[in-house]
Amino acid sequence: MGRAPALAIRLRAVSKAFGAQRALDRIDLDIPAGSYVAVMGANGAGKTTLLKVIAGLAVPTDGSVTIAGVEMKRAGPGLRALVGFVGHESMLYPDLTARENLTFHARLFGLTDPGGAVGQASRLLEVERILDRPVRALSRGMRQRVTIARALLHDPAVILFDEPFTGLDEAAALSLSGILERLNTPERVLLVTLHDVARALSGPQRLVVLSSGRVVLDTAIHGSDEDVAATYLGLLRSEAVRR
Amino acid sequence: MDAKTNAPSADLPEQIAPEAVAPEAGRARRRLIGIATLLSIPILLYMGLVFAPEDAQQGPAQRIFYIHVPAAWIGFLAFFVVFVASIALLATGKRRYDDVAAASAEVGVVFTTGVLITGPLWGRPVWGVYWTWDPRLTSFMMLWLIYVSYLVLRGYVPEPARRARYSAVLGIVGFLDVPIVYLSVRWWRSEHPGQIVFERDGMPAEMLVSLLVGVAVFTLGYLYLMSLRLRVGRLRDRAEEEVAA
Amino acid sequence: MTWLGSAATIAGKDLRLELKTRDVVASVGLFVLLVVVTASFAFPTTGEGREAVAAGVLWIAFLFAALLGMGRSMAIEKEESCLEGLLVSPAPREAIFLGKLLANLGFTFAVELLILPVFVVLLELRVAGAALLVLSAFLGTLGIVTVGTLFAAMAVNTRGREAILPLLVMPIAVPAMIAAVETTEAALTGAWTGGTTSWLLLSAGYDALFLMVAIATFPHVTEE
Numbered sequence: 001m002g003r004a005p006a007l008a009i010r011l012r013a014v015s016k017a018f019g020a021q022r023a024l025d026r027i028d029l030d031i032p033a034g035s036y037v038a039v040m041g042a043n044g045a046g047k048t049t050l051l052k053v054i055a056g057l058a059v060p061t062d063g064s065v066t067i068a069g070v071e072m073k074r075a076g077p078g079l080r081a082l083v084g085f086v087g088h089e090s091m092l093y094p095d096l097t098a099r100e101n102l103t104f105h106a107r108l109f110g111l112t113d114p115g116g117a118v119g120q121a122s123r124l125l126e127v128e129r130i131l132d133r134p135v136r137a138l139s140r141g142m143r144q145r146v147t148i149a150r151a152l153l154h155d156p157a158v159i160l161f162d163e164p165f166t167g168l169d170e171a172a173a174l175s176l177s178g179i180l181e182r183l184n185t186p187e188r189v190l191l192v193t194l195h196d197v198a199r200a201l202s203g204p205q206r207l208v209v210l211s212s213g214r215v216v217l218d219t220a221i222h223g224s225d226e227d228v229a230a231t232y233l234g235l236l237r238s239e240a241v242r243r
Numbered sequence: 244m245d246a247k248t249n250a251p252s253a254d255l256p257e258q259i260a261p262e263a264v265a266p267e268a269g270r271a272r273r274r275l276i277g278i279a280t281l282l283s284i285p286i287l288l289y290m291g292l293v294f295a296p297e298d299a300q301q302g303p304a305q306r307i308f309y310i311h312v313p314a315a316w317i318g319f320l321a322f323f324v325v326f327v328a329s330i331a332l333l334a335t336g337k338r339r340y341d342d343v344a345a346a347s348a349e350v351g352v353v354f355t356t357g358v359l360i361t362g363p364l365w366g367r368p369v370w371g372v373y374w375t376w377d378p379r380l381t382s383f384m385m386l387w388l389i390y391v392s393y394l395v396l397r398g399y400v401p402e403p404a405r406r407a408r409y410s411a412v413l414g415i416v417g418f419l420d421v422p423i424v425y426l427s428v429r430w431w432r433s434e435h436p437g438q439i440v441f442e443r444d445g446m447p448a449e450m451l452v453s454l455l456v457g458v459a460v461f462t463l464g465y466l467y468l469m470s471l472r473l474r475v476g477r478l479r480d481r482a483e484e485e486v487a488a
Numbered sequence: 489m490t491w492l493g494s495a496a497t498i499a500g501k502d503l504r505l506e507l508k509t510r511d512v513v514a515s516v517g518l519f520v521l522l523v524v525v526t527a528s529f530a531f532p533t534t535g536e537g538r539e540a541v542a543a544g545v546l547w548i549a550f551l552f553a554a555l556l557g558m559g560r561s562m563a564i565e566k567e568e569s570c571l572e573g574l575l576v577s578p579a580p581r582e583a584i585f586l587g588k589l590l591a592n593l594g595f596t597f598a599v600e601l602l603i604l605p606v607f608v609v610l611l612e613l614r615v616a617g618a619a620l621l622v623l624s625a626f627l628g629t630l631g632i633v634t635v636g637t638l639f640a641a642m643a644v645n646t647r648g649r650e651a652i653l654p655l656l657v658m659p660i661a662v663p664a665m666i667a668a669v670e671t672t673e674a675a676l677t678g679a680w681t682g683g684t685t686s687w688l689l690l691s692a693g694y695d696a697l698f699l700m701v702a703i704a705t706f707p708h709v710t711e712e
Contacts, residue, residue: 018404019338020484055576058712061336081578091573093501093564095509107497108577150573333708388659395655399646405712409642412705413656416635419701420660423694427663430686431670 008033008157008189009054014063016049016213023049024060025213033157034186038200038221039193040232041210047193050210051160054191055085067158081109084151084159088166090143091150094136098127098146101135102153109154121149125179141172148179159183161192165199177203197229209235273470280463287460290453304368311361313457314354315383317465321351322386322418325393329414332407341407344414345397346472350465352390358383378429385424389417491586494579498587499594502561506595511564516557517599523549524607534612539676542611543669547628549603551665554596554632555657559650561592562640566649571641571710581707585637589702592633600625616678624675627691628668632661634695638702641709660698667691 009031016024024046031037039047052058053065056076065072067079092101099118106114122128125145130138135146144164151159161180165173180203184190194200200207201221207228209217217235221228291309298305328344331337362380363373374380393413400406506512527545532538565571565588574584604625608615615621639656646652667687674684 018336018407019480021403052712057572057575077578077580080576083576085572085576087569087572089569089572091569093505093570094568095505095511096501100504104497104501105573105577108494108574108579110493110578333705385659385662392655392659396642396646396652399648399652401647405645408708408711409646412638412642412709415705416638416660416698416701419697420663423663423690423697427666427690430683430690431666 008035008068010064010066011053012064012066014053014060014065016046016053016058016060018061022213024053026063027213027215029208029215029218031189031191033189034184035206036180036184036190036204037192037206037208038204039191039208039210040195040197040200042236045210046213047210048162049213051085051162051191051193054158055083055160056080057085081154082157084154084156086148086151086159086161086164088162090135090147092135092143092146095134097132097134098122098138098149099131101146102131102150105150106153111154117153117155118149121152122146124152124182125149141168141175144168144172144176145179152183157187158189158191161190163193163195165194165196173199197232201229207232211235269470269474273467273474276463276467276470280460280467283456283460283463287453287457290456295450295453296447301369304365307361307365309453309457311358311365312454313461314357314361315379316458317461318351318355318358318383318386319421320462321347321354321465322390322421325351325414326418329411329418332411333415338403338407341403341410342473342476343469344407344410346469346476348390348393348397348410348414349472350468352387352394353468354461354465355383355387355390359387376428376432378425378432381428381432382421382425385428386421389413389420393417491580491583494577494583495586495590498574498579498584499590502588502591503594505564506591512557512560512595513599515560516553516595517602519556520549520553520599520603521606523552524603524610528610538611539613540673542607542613543672543676546604546607546672547665547669550596550600550625550629550668551632551658551661552654553599554592554629554636555654557596557599558592558633558636558640559643559653561588561595562637562644563650566644575710581710582703584710585641585703585706588641589633589637592637593630596629596633597626600629613676615676617675617680620680620684621672621675623688624668624671624691627688627695628664628671630695631664631668631691631698632657634698634702635660635664638706638709641706664691664694667694 009029011027011029014024014027014029015022027046027050039050041047049058053060054067056072056079067082070079072079092098093104096104102118102121103114106117111117118131119128122131125148127142127145127149130142130146135143138146148164164176168176177199180190180192184203190204192204205221207217207219207221208215209232217231219228219231287309291306295306295309297303324347325344328340328347332340332344359380362383366375367373393410396413397406397410400409524545527549531541531545562571565574575581601622604621607613636653636657639660640650640653643650643653643656667690670687671684671691674680674687
């Protein structure tokens with residue numbers, strides 16, 4: 001199902017380029033199980049591409065992506081079963097109910113007990129009450145919960161969130177932070193891209209910063225870490241000067 | 244606390260002056276092909292208008308054949324190049340194959356337009372009508388339409404990598420479609436009037452030679468236009484990169 | 489999960505969506521009807537030789553119907569990045585294509601079967617070979633939908649969205665259309681010749697070829 005050995009994700013010299021345009025430039029990353037990583041960087045720095053490469057949505061032009069010891073090049077479809085992806089949009093069909101959407105995805109992931117998986121995920125995200133309402137009728141916050149439930153149906157070892165805090169009010173953001181904390185277990189890897197430095201420092205244990213497709217900062221975070229914040233802001237300023 | 248900071252100041256953008264990148268050899272080769280094309284055009288004109296004998300039944304208008312048929316060959320060759328480059332792009336992901344495919348499509352559409360113009364010009368004086376739904380000409384019209392849809396598609400996809408992949412798919416599907424179009428139109432209509440090219444023994448040597456000269460000249464023209472177009476493409480890409488940076 | 493299993497799940501989802509909203513069948517069905525009725529006024533659909541005209545009218549209507557349906561079907565996947573939801577699953581890309589193909593084929597063919605009797609009545613046609621009529625409709629539709637599903641996946645990601653789909657499909661679909669019109673005409677007049685068999689084979693060959701090409705190239709359309 002979703003149990004990964006100690007080293008969950010490994011990227012070696014991963015590049016994604018077309019001609020001279022490089023979305024990712026020789027990225028090396030080791031992310032062990034139990035990690036909760038914040039990924040930051042300016043727009044276009046490669047955050048979304050990085051997530052897509054791990055999710056199997058994008059194929060690197062160079063280098064290797066390994067999950068749970070298996071290279072993606074060799075076992076693409078099977079590895080996707082280890083990854084849950086929550087993107088900008090909900091990936092839910094607005095005219096179907098939440099339950100119908102979740103059941104569909106459960107079947108798509110080949111789960112033998114779709115109903116059970118749907119029940120479990122919806123309990124975790126506290127969306128049982130609204131399961132039978134069409135997604136179109138759900139509030140933004142509820143829709144995001146169902147979206148996350150969708151990503152958790154197959155109990156993935158790696159869960160990727162692409163800017164999940166964007167557009168959320170403070171209450172919803174706090175709620176989401178809580179969900180992420182609960183998801184952070186020793187067997188899982190959480191990767192979350194975001195823009196808010198304060199958000200990045202409260203929750204994640206590691207911060208990776210991308211710029212022009214390269215990793216420019218990769219550091220552990222301990223509690224409220226002023227040094228890390230200062231380093232990051234210094235990086236931002238130096239980039240602004242470079243432009 | 245382990246903070247690894249790889250400040251990006253180490254990698255300078257590779258600013259190279261355009262003149263330095265355009266290799267002198269490339270420009271010389273282009274000029275050579277261009278001059279060869281230019282010089283060979285009068286040769287073709289002589290061959291087509293003077294050297295080749297006049298066709299007994301069709302009269303002087305038949306001479307347009309020496310432009311019409313070579314243009315058709317090149318129009319088809321250009322699309323074949325698009326096909327091969329498209330497969331190469333999907334197989335390797337290398338940008339240069341997309342550059343070649345795009346260039347060949349643009350140059351090819353020019354030649355194919357020539358076919359569609361010279362066809363009716365030939366048809367009217369010889370057979371009395373501008374257009375018959377004859378299989379070859381109709382297939383070329385479809386080829387032209389596929390070329391155009393290829394170029395329109397490219398115009399609708401701003402992101403280069405995606406544009407390359409989508410164009411490649413259309414290039415492959417389109418090329419495989421053309422022979423089927425020809426077959427289906429041929430079954431649907433009668434034959435091309437005066438299938439001269441395939442009846443080798445029916446064509447006097449002078450006509451055949453003139454035709455081959457035409458093919459050679461048009462091939463040179465294709466290569467020249469391709470090299471120009473590829474250069475323009477490279478310059479445009481570099482300009483876009485500098486704007487984006 | 490197997491290819492067919494994933495494809496069936498996806499097609500099933502499309503069917504469930506369609507049953508709920510009746511989005512595609514309603515708009516497409518009405519559209520086909522309007523095309524047929526309008527064309528009956530525009531073209532000489534009475535008298536001798538009207539079967540040829542009728543076959544042409546019918547297939548123009550079917551073509552536009554297919555284009556409309558496929559455009560809608562892919563637009564639904566584009567909304568809310570639902571296609572991405574399919575792509576992050578273990579389902580092979582080829583199976584995703586097959587699933588969408590089956591759904592598009594099913595809807596379009598269903599509309600066609602509903603419209604055919606209406607068409608026959610309105611234009612006072614006698615149907616000499618009903619089986620041939622259905623077969624020619626199926627083979628022709630399969631060809632259009634195979635190429636169309638592939639191109640629709642591209643079209644929704646372009647600046648013009650689904651609007652560019654007819655431009656991409658129509659030149660490619662010409663052989664399928666010619667074959668379909670010829671065989672439909674034969675089905676209406678009853679004049680089944682050796683030529684008709686050739687047309688059916690062409691139709692089937694076209695379908696087979698482009699099915700293979702589409703399956704081979706679809707992953708390149710969906711990957712980034």
